[in-house]
Amino acid sequence: MAARAGRIGLQNLPREIEQAALQRGELPARAQPAARKRRLHLVAGILLLCAAVTAALAAPLLTPYAPDAINAGVRLSPPSAAHLFGTDAFGRDLFTRVVYGARLALKLSVLSVFISAVPGILLGLAAGFYRGWVDQVVSRLIDAWLSLPGLLLALLVIARTGPSLDGAILALGITGVPGFYRLVRSGTISLCQLPYVEAARSVGVPDGRLMLRHILPNLLSSIVVLTTMRLGTFLLAGGGLSFIGLGAQPPDPEWGAMLAEGRDYYSTAWWLFAFPAGAMILTVMGFNLLGDGLRDQLAEY
Amino acid sequence: MQRVFRRLVSTMLVLWVASLIAFVILNAAPGDAAQALIGENASESQLQALREAMGLDRPLLARYAGYLSGVLRGDLGESLISGRPVAQLVGERFVSTLILSAAAALIASVLGLLAGLWAAAHQGSWAELGLMSLMALMLSVPGFVLALLFTLVFSLKLRLLPVAGGGSLAHMVLPALTLAVPMLAMVARLSRSSVLDAARADYVLTAHGKGAPERTVWNRHILKNAVIPVMTIVGLHFGHLLGGAFVVETIYSWPGLGRLIVQAVFDKDYPLILGAVLLLAVIYQLFNLLVDIGQGLLDPRVGGEAV
Numbered sequence: 001m002a003a004r005a006g007r008i009g010l011q012n013l014p015r016e017i018e019q020a021a022l023q024r025g026e027l028p029a030r031a032q033p034a035a036r037k038r039r040l041h042l043v044a045g046i047l048l049l050c051a052a053v054t055a056a057l058a059a060p061l062l063t064p065y066a067p068d069a070i071n072a073g074v075r076l077s078p079p080s081a082a083h084l085f086g087t088d089a090f091g092r093d094l095f096t097r098v099v100y101g102a103r104l105a106l107k108l109s110v111l112s113v114f115i116s117a118v119p120g121i122l123l124g125l126a127a128g129f130y131r132g133w134v135d136q137v138v139s140r141l142i143d144a145w146l147s148l149p150g151l152l153l154a155l156l157v158i159a160r161t162g163p164s165l166d167g168a169i170l171a172l173g174i175t176g177v178p179g180f181y182r183l184v185r186s187g188t189i190s191l192c193q194l195p196y197v198e199a200a201r202s203v204g205v206p207d208g209r210l211m212l213r214h215i216l217p218n219l220l221s222s223i224v225v226l227t228t229m230r231l232g233t234f235l236l237a238g239g240g241l242s243f244i245g246l247g248a249q250p251p252d253p254e255w256g257a258m259l260a261e262g263r264d265y266y267s268t269a270w271w272l273f274a275f276p277a278g279a280m281i282l283t284v285m286g287f288n289l290l291g292d293g294l295r296d297q298l299a300e301y
Numbered sequence: 302m303q304r305v306f307r308r309l310v311s312t313m314l315v316l317w318v319a320s321l322i323a324f325v326i327l328n329a330a331p332g333d334a335a336q337a338l339i340g341e342n343a344s345e346s347q348l349q350a351l352r353e354a355m356g357l358d359r360p361l362l363a364r365y366a367g368y369l370s371g372v373l374r375g376d377l378g379e380s381l382i383s384g385r386p387v388a389q390l391v392g393e394r395f396v397s398t399l400i401l402s403a404a405a406a407l408i409a410s411v412l413g414l415l416a417g418l419w420a421a422a423h424q425g426s427w428a429e430l431g432l433m434s435l436m437a438l439m440l441s442v443p444g445f446v447l448a449l450l451f452t453l454v455f456s457l458k459l460r461l462l463p464v465a466g467g468g469s470l471a472h473m474v475l476p477a478l479t480l481a482v483p484m485l486a487m488v489a490r491l492s493r494s495s496v497l498d499a500a501r502a503d504y505v506l507t508a509h510g511k512g513a514p515e516r517t518v519w520n521r522h523i524l525k526n527a528v529i530p531v532m533t534i535v536g537l538h539f540g541h542l543l544g545g546a547f548v549v550e551t552i553y554s555w556p557g558l559g560r561l562i563v564q565a566v567f568d569k570d571y572p573l574i575l576g577a578v579l580l581l582a583v584i585y586q587l588f589n590l591l592v593d594i595g596q597g598l599l600d601p602r603v604g605g606e607a608v
Contacts, residue, residue, distance in 0.1 A: 144322055149541050
């Protein structure tokens, strides 16, 4: 039978059989590289983000130039000792702009996640805790929210605020509310069935305190994971919006806006593409790796 | 049948609330379409006259009621910029978006499924590790960076395909590929894991045990069950593609709905934005509905109580 089972069948024996075979030493023990690999993800993510945060905080110390200082003498010069990442079409130092761009990137992702997390968490707590009509009303509202696919809701908001970085932050924040709402609502519902909540309620802990001090702390790990993932998603989405002109506006050293500005020169000046895009991808990967790593670490508890 | 009916009613309810949200976002104080249209420099009396001409002096809910009754009759209002009916403008562009999304979904599901199946069959090999790492990378590269890369390589360096525009098959290749890449990665990951799950299931073991030939087990038991979740994700993502394509459409100047909306956002052409967004929301909900129904038909386990 084993021969007939083929590759797939052999490697996917039911768990009990595999365990039994393992104990008898008939199968090579599967190494446990998974945990170590995941810790590596976590460390890589933290390192990447540390680099981004350092760049954001210490931008003026890292570079002698200003991000908007125009120098017509060195237009479109390739990377050199004086200009590590080269210069753009206005002769601005690209390294300086990429480093200052980290400030805008972190501002965009942190603020927009904050805007989606706070109402999402509060509404989710209330709906999951009270159920009944509160849950019905809020959940239907969130369904409607989600029926505008992708970033369409963000486009509606930007239509009102006008194209700007702040508008994009608000718009992305609003599109992110349902994710936090759903996570917290379902978590609250299952926690409310546990005896400790019942016990706290029976000794007269007020509702607000029960939600914030007894339920919310137990949801914190999953909220942290979602937050980290969203930081990366919003950074990407915000970069896309800036690129098509609906987010940060040109003189600002936002990575997406920089990529849009350099677009006409790519075929001769590769650095205008490589460095802003690289900065963006590495930062997003940092958030994703951190999120993956945190999820695996926190899942162990 | 009753399940489908109830699902239909709740979909309509959701869409109605969505239209209300969208209308309120675009029309609520402070500032309004008249202000946006006329600019900062207009006098108060000019602004007031324009407001009355556009019917903006009426209360918000009365205007919404008027808009809704128009929508039900197929009248989405007129574009503030071109003056043409929104329904007509949106209708012209909609087909392009649908074609582009369908092409992307097709590329993604065929290639994704092949990659996923291949990876499942070669589980544990280095080639599988490489393929799946590539898929993970494809998920974290932003769409517009991918678009730039494609243009750079295929249009500017190799001069194989046009940079931007619409109308021919050659124009569609790059935008469709750009949209397909993240979806392809998702389909590959999902089909790999669902094949592995199905291969581990009891009924497959039973099939092996009663001596069914390898090929039969693969086709009848493993593939058939593994394809259901893949079809679900493709269906759901197709709706998302419609709403998320605007960045890619704008970069490649593809004459679709997304680019129309982006231009309307720049112009503050509120009726056009509203009409286009609502159309996309309806299509998206329709797809969700079809996916649900299709799932019920394909997978007897979903039938009765679910949803």
